[in-house]
Amino acid sequence: MAVAGLASAQAVLKVSAIPDEAPTELQRKFAPLGKYLEKETGMKVEFVPVTDYAAVVESLATGKIDMAWLGGFTYVQSKIRTKGATIPIVQRQEDAAFTSKFITANKAIQSLADLKGRTFAFGAPSSTSGHLMPRHFLLQAGIDPDKDFKTVAYSGAHDATVAFVQAGRADAGVLNASVWNKLVEQKKVDPGKVRVFAVTPPYYDYNWTVRGGLDPALRKKLTEAFLKLDASNPEQREIMALQRTTKFIPTQPENYAGIEAAAFAAGLIK
Known part of the structure; x- marks a missing residue:
């Protein structure tokens, strides 16, 4: 019964993204990916638009959203805000040299x-x-x-x-x-x-980050769902085209140490 209780406790996966493009474009880009994640997790996936970058960081920190598409700097801000609780799980291969x-x-x-x-x-x-x-x-x-x-x-x-x-x-x-x-x-x-x-020279950038306290089994399921996306699969081609990649790869907090150092050096993090 405990497992059923867990499933009912979280029946909806709330996902957001930094508003780095127009809101209509963010929704268009996410729609097929959201459907795919629903199929992979068995949960309802809801896209939660936000007004600005700070709102994504705050929503992750307060548990209003479960996962977000962040830039490297927004991830660093979320890490600082949550004392390391947020976890970057995957990035596009392009994001390792953006x-x-x-x-x-x-x-x-x-x-x-x-x-x-x-x-x-x-x-x-x-x-x-x-x-x-x-x-x-x-x-x-x-x-x-x-x-x-x-x-x-x-x-x-x-x-x-x-x-x-x-x-x-x-x-x-x-x-x-x-x-x-x-x-x-x-x-x-x-x-x-x-x-x-x-x-510019290349640097690590965007990633999908999950909130602290997200069920580890769900985090694993989400990570695996991204990693098995395949641009040569006709059903997944549109997802990958909209995400502007051919492959997702695992990522980790250490990848963003350079961005954190740059933010401190530029005085953007005190």
Whole structure:
């Protein structure tokens, strides 16, 4: 009877994601994956949209959601907030060597050095690929965004950063490579007008993280469900295409030590 009690105690798996793209896009990307996880776990899977990055961290910490798609920095924030209780379980193979792309529509900007005195757009303040790691690499290149840029704006999301630059609201900006490639493929950006002029070195980024206290058997089941997803399986092709990967791989807290160090160095974690 104890097992039945456990199942009834948690009949719904609540899942969320950092709002790094428009809410409608997040829902579209998650829908087939949610159906797959329902089949694999035997639970109802509910996608819980959130307003900002901080809300995902808080919802994981307070048990309002069970699992979330986080950036590397948001995972580090959740780890600190929960004293290490949250657990990253899997990431796309691309996330083990992720990059950000610096973009501009200004012909005079050809390198990072040309950004001095310009207006610049990051994504959300808690974004790994739209703020933290680009800031880290700018500082390494001897450019302090707070002192060397004319103004710094935070667009809130990767697709919004492209819109800022395309509309001339910022001389340049930075976003993650995956969203840039998707927007180019979908013809939502004209690479003839907006171009990539610099790319960061690779770093660990996105992962699926579960809350502290989640039933270990369910955590194992979720991990296995992701790891056996196969892009060559016709039924799973759409899931993988929407997640922009061909394979999920295991991940662990240690992978994000570099991001944590970069966040402390940039003063984004006190």
